[in-house]
Amino acid sequence: MTQANDYSLAELCIVAASRAFENDGEVLATGIGVIPRLAASLAMKTTNPDLMMTDSEAWMLSEPNPLGKRADAFVPATESWMGFSRIFDNVWSGKRHAMLGPTQIDRYGQSNTSALGGTYEQPKVMMLGARGFPGNSISHPNSFFVPSHNTRVFMDGECDFVSSIGYNPARLPKGHSLDDVDIRLVITDLCVMDFGGPQHQIRLVSLHPGITVEQVQENTGYPVHVDGDVATTAAPTQEQLDIIAALDPHNQRAAQIKDNPPGDRS
């Protein structure tokens, strides 16, 4: 397939993020938020049709639902019930890969969804709470999507509250190895990273077109491992763009990254 010339940064991120799921086999792909959900849906429609997915409510689907309001005549491709209590049976079996957007991600890949600043008893900013992050992070692979790559998200020091386990030797539970933690891809508006550097250091996997290594490092509060020449994130193909458009008929993806910039910023 030839790569498209005209695509948005959101679409580039969707395609890059969909790669996180391509070798997963038969697992539940959970993308929370528009770009992660479209990424998982795109993977299910293209590179990994064995993926499982819910309707974000209580049913498993054999085909991903398009986002947003659907025609009255629309019939979802349900294949089983999958209420919240049953989700945990799946989570704890490990047959799941979630992609989520925490507020902080530290050098260990630990993340924070709970609270910022102040004390634990009286935080300066209360956020969502730990949600399912503790269980997700120790039970199955996880990826992160960050729509604005900056040093507030990728901050110096440790997360204000550690919602998910990462590669931090000081917090490693007895009888566990750091290799039990499985953080896959970190997709941002600047680049794709993983934790494949020395001693699970964060590592640059690819730069989005027009972005430099220096920009990534300046916007990350800790050193990013760079291994030789860094690849450029592959542009979407027209086929991928068409599938994304069909999955997102109300163009919610255009509102996910500030000012909806083009994918190629060179």
Add this chain to the structure above:
Amino acid sequence: MDKQMTAAEVVSQLEDGMTIGIGGWGPRRKPMALVREILRSDLKELTVVSYGGADVGMLCAAGKVKKVVFAFVSLDFIPLEPYFRIARQTGAIEVMEIDEGMMLLGLRAAAWGLPYIPTEVGLGTDIVTKNPAIKVIDSPYDDKEWVAMPALRLDVSLIHVDRADKRGVCQIAGPDHYMDDMYARAAGKTFVSCDELVPTEFFHNPAEARLVHWERSATTGVVHIPGGAHPSSCTPLYGFDVPHFKAYAASAKEENGIQGYLDQFLGASEEDYQKNVGGLDAIRSIELPTY
């Protein structure tokens, strides 16, 4: 046996300092009419266990709460519950912050009469460092450490369902009963509000009986309150009230905002409340959410 009672009779069985479990999930199928009856009472010092939404926010804002056991408190489309935020950011409440699945395990342990259920959930996170009441233990069967999620024993659970009969057979016809079966089982007393009161014969159809998620011995009382989940949803009967939640969230930005909200809507009874929000027909016509 006839377990019918009024919301006021439910609240008369609650006491200061009790641990109250509240069913539903975020803005979905919350027993809000029973919560409103607590708001009208002088109850205080409650510990609330909930997959939290406006139930938690309103009770915190009204000064009813000593402690919240939570994994999140959210209105979904308004991600951060405004009054829970204020309660946390002013240090007004104690918390036990846990993972969503840990809450299920804690309720299950209480339901099954166990002191705890071992899990690896929480290891390596601040769940175990910020919660002195949650212990990490060795296993007799391997060399790993495990989180001993303690039983979340509830004095009372409050749940809203689509249909019930007067004996406490409860039907949740929406796509998800969430953890409400475990809330019903984890509590000393479980009080259920229902949108529709049906005769027992209704359940003689197995397709209807299949949507009953706990047996009636786990239901203490039944309160018939059509529209009683408003402003949360009771799919498939009605969705959650987006404009109402927006007004509620906006009130949190005002000086003494909760009082303004309560003055505008709460009233002296559920009948008053429903008049103040446009009536039962308006509630029943709220569109279902699209996920």
